[in-house]
Amino acid sequence: MAAPVETPQHAGRREWIGLSVLSIACLIYSMDLSVLFLAVPAIVADLDPSAAQLLWINDIYGFMVAGFLMTMGTLGDRIGRRRVLLIGAFAFGVASALAAFSQTAGQLIASRALLGIAGATIAPSTLSLIVNLFRNEAERNRAIGIWGTAFALGGLVGPLIGGLLLQYFHWGAVFLINIPVMLVLLAVAPFLLPEYKSDDAGRLDLVSVLLSLATVLPVIYGIKHMAADGFELIQLLYLAVGLFFGTVFIRRQKRLSHPLIDLALFRNPAFNASLLVNLAGIFFVFGVFLFQNLFLQLVLGLSPLRAALWSAPSALVFTIMSLQAYRFTNHFGPIRTVLGGPVVNAIGTAAMAVAAYSESLLGILGASMIIGLGFVPVILTTTGLIVGTAPPERAGSASAISETSAEFGGALGVALLGSLATLVYRTAMNGTDLRGLNAQQAEAVSETLAGAVETAQQLPISASAIWLPAAKSGFALGFSLCCIVATATLLLLALLARRVYAAARIDESALASH
Missing domain, CATH: 1.20.1250.20 (MFS general substrate transporter like domains)
Structure with a gap:
């Protein structure tokens, strides 16, 4: 007689509340990609950045997110997805405060870079934790849909929320709104979200981390400037550098017993x-x-x-x-x-x-x-x-x-x-x-x-x-x-x-x- 097929357990109230917390965190992460669009004139008037500094104020967050996604996602498998999310949420809150009270363009660029590194923990951690929360396929599909909605809405409401805050407050307010959400995540995540990590993940290879950054960042930089400035030969150099380090990265992963x-x-x-x-x-x-x-x-x-x-x-x-x-x-x-x-x-x-x-x-x-x-x-x-x-x-x-x-x-x-x-x-x-x-x-x-x-x-x-x-x-x-x-x-x-x-x-x- 064939063994009965085990039906995955249905999610309860705790899991759905946990999804709400993860989705709001993802919305904030996505919103920070676009929240500065309307704040640029106020930042220029206050901090007087050069043209190059203004470009980096806008772009550094997205570059750091792209560069650190693979590292943070794999780190979650090694030391725990909930732990990485909580560390990232704490860093995101601190970086938001630093960005809000920046006195120079250089400080704002550095704060936005730290925000991007912290933000890179949120998307892969929230998505992989959803897999742990929802074992039933139908419920998991619905949960990913809600997560995706939060991600999309973040990009849509970012400029709107930024515009409303700029109407009444200092431009730093567009960063301060992140802090309450991160505090809520830090308070409730240990009780609502399960921890998960691989028992045989090994140590994080720092050389692979550096190689992954050297692969992703030049390629993203070259592609984005190709879109903004049109095709130029220098952009091919950025792409070539990224592809070179990508080849070295892949070869190293093949040799490691615990690859990134x-x-x-x-x-x-x-x-x-x-x-x-x-x-x-x-x-x-x-x-x-x-x-x-x-x-x-x-x-x-x-x-x-x-x-x-x-x-x-x-x-x-x-x-x-x-x-x-x-x-x-x-x-x-x-x-x-x-x-x-x-x-x-x-x-x-x-x-x-x-x-x-x-x-x-x-x-x-x-x-x-x-x-x-x-x-x-x-x-x-x-x-x-x-x-x-x-x-x-x-x-x-x-x-x-x-x-x-x-x-x-x-x-x-x-x-x-x-x-x-x-x-x-x-x-x-x-x-x-x-x-x-x-x-x-x-x-x-x-x-x-x-x-x-x-x-x-x-x-x-x-x-x-x-x-x-x-x-x-x-x-x-x-x-x-x-x-x-x-x-x-x-x-x-x-x-x-x-x-x-x-x-x-x-x-x-x-x-x-x-």
Whole structure:
């Protein structure tokens, strides 16, 4: 007689309250990526940073998060995921206070760097602890959906909360709001969250930590500057340095008995396929939505506020889908959800290509809603698969790989799709009649649509920017072409993932045991 199948225990009130605490912490971590957007003028007036210092004030947090994700995720597997989260929460609170009361630009940069290192403990620790809290697969899918909603909302509400605080308080208030949340986490986590660590993890290899930083930081730096400044040869040098140290890092991991990153995870076809689909989804959505925001303002002429209001319906779709994505996963199963997501995304990007080319506001917004319908379930489900297909003792490491992949995917999407759109724009502007403009104005018009719009606004009332419609059409054509590339790639990715998952012969019911 066959042994009965053990049903994973259902979560109780303690687990769901614990999830709430983890989600709020994740929201704060995500919010700090964008909370400074509106505080920059006040910081400039108060601290008088140089142009380079201002760039680092904005970017250092994201760079440190990306650089330390793998280290902190693996450290959680070694010394305890709850312990790493609590250490990180304490450091996050201290760094927030230091940032709030910074007297110089250098102090603020250093505080933001410490915030990033502390923040790198939060995403992988919270995600891997969710795996420990929720043993039932259906409940775990719902929990990851709530966690993902908090992560997404952090990026959306960051500028809003920052704006409200700046209206009435010193710019340092945007950091002080972190402290109460971290104090609550420190107070309740020991009672609500289980501890988990691998019994055979070994010591942390500091050389591997340094090599991982030397791999991630130059690559992220080069990609982000490629997106901001356009392609330059120096950026290839940053990428080459990162890839060199990445090769050294991988070779060292193969020799260590207790590596920083367990390369055996990448021998699992389901893990690789889920990671690839996750990265590609974020790659295209970040790139496409960047174009969407620019399109609404530069092509259709909407103010930033009106553009934000018109984007609210698609943001609402993303939020609702984050909370309801578990229903799709539970009904269709993880694999079919992941395979269907890129197809729905491809339909959305195809509709976006048509809408961009025809310069249709309603078409753009409708297409972004379709993208949300496909993107959210597949991203949250692949996140669950990445962690669920890894051994329980490697959940922290797998979570860190997932988060690092998302960082790379977002940066690559903005940089590469942005470069393609810029190339199309400049090609479209070749031969455009720019008579009446001086050399500097003609160069600005030929380089970017933002430069063309700004130049048109500077012209005297009597002058006519006859070239502006051509510039807007060139941008729309580049946006449309990027969406066509996304459509074709997403469909190919769905076919590839289908073959990989079929060959892996995954027992989806087994994922619940993790």
